[in-house]
Amino acid sequence: MIHLEPHKLWSTGTGQFLANWTSVKVFFFLGFSHYPKVQVIIFAVCLLMYLITLLGNIFLISITILDSHLHTPMYLFLSNLTFLDIWYSSSALTPMLANFVSGRNTISFSGCATQMYLSLAVGSTECVLLPMMAHDRYVAICNPLRYPIIMNRRTCVQIAGGSWMTGCLTALVEMMSVLPLSLCGNSIINHFTCEILAILKLVCVDTSLVQLIMLVISVLLLPMPMLLICISYAFILASILRISSVEGRSKAFSTCTAHLMVVVLFYGMALSMYLKPSTVDSQEIDKFMALVYAGLTPMLNPIIYSLRNKEVKVALKKLLIRNPFNTAFISILK
Template identity: 55%
Template structure:
């Protein structure tokens, strides 16, 4: 008799989260809820402003708008699930819902890695080659770059999710994480996961060290150019902007690299959950603040949009 597929018998997973620390669940629920609301508000305002104000229809704000939309989708794919887990004693998720959540979170994270690299290139061209900027960063090229990032990362995530979820789990269903994070789910597999891990490693190399090296090179050239600026005030402004941008980039990349390029272990670690929160929740909250809401153009555009909304009432 043919042995039944053990994966097909598994209809749901149990998300362990902070079940062992019930007192921490209430505190984390409030913190993550407030952070999620800030993410929705900050990124939502940026999207609306960049659409309604024609002066912000430039490549820089086009990429920023994409980043804001991506951050909203990224956090929405996982944060409601995390919040629900803090409130309900039965922390279960169906097999299919787990696969969908894994796919969405993974594809959004990959797209953000690529998009941050594109944004660094845009700033390099704008500052180091200002005369050629309108030609090099045409609207058509920006749309092609952003579209390619979304499509390629979606296809990559589909492949990795299908390979991971087709593994036999032999009834193992307790995921030691807040969400269906792919590494946490792979630890439950009762078969060889080397193929899935190989795909994850190749993807991590393409989406982490490569874009990060490109970002560092771009900002190094930008800083070299700003050092030649005669105005001390101009140099301070450039250094302040670049350091703020790099701080957010380093926070995002360092936590993701720690998660996906460290030696694999079958044992669940609290640090895995902490680092996931850092790159999945904290960074999307900081992005609109660091990249745009400190920007005078964005603040002026937001005031004008708000004024028009008030006048139309």
């Protein structure tokens, strides 16, 4: 089942065979094979989630590009977020869906490494981008007169680019810490994707250094950004409470609700996956949580921003008005 180069194979005192995991030609996914009766249901649900994710996020990116009124910092960041969701969901779900149809449940080493790097890079980038979006709302509400100056186009591009660079570099550090490790003659991954925690379970050498690196990165990308978001929204809440009119408060807060919902959804799932107590070690729970994280979260993000954002609704109505056959759909949006 495992294909190893002869010169890279050696024996330990316990008789186990070790190999650098780059010498493994093919990995095998267990996926949800322990639940044969519901595999078809899982496939159908995942396919539906992926299609909604793809269509919803492409719709948000398209409408942001087509409507000039949405060429603002908030929607620049939102376009990056939706693009990240497309990549994350595609990297995790499409191989699983393809394996289900083909019945092979395999992935090459290069495919596994690419999949793991993409999931780490996209997830890390989103961890950095979300607090930047909170900072954008903070400036817009707490310092509206200077908002165009502070959040100018150059600054926004630098923030978005910095988020991508940070995510890609942290993913590279994690990848480089895993690649030299040795596997115990086993290429069966108890997961539906090449998730880094599932890969580490195949390693039979000391992984304390890798776990320390992952813990440091997890703390930097999860609790610290959440703290920045909380601080931003504390100032936002204080500023909103100083607004005298109820209508003004409602309008100010409505610009933040979609982002808040996405933050709670994203960080709630990420924290439960990567910072759970060490006593909790159920790979089956991990798989279902990863499925929700890869499918449900990217699917709900465009729905949340579409339903909770009046500007998106107005932009959609403008596009539909150009087509006389869409009057019935426009009436539904009112």
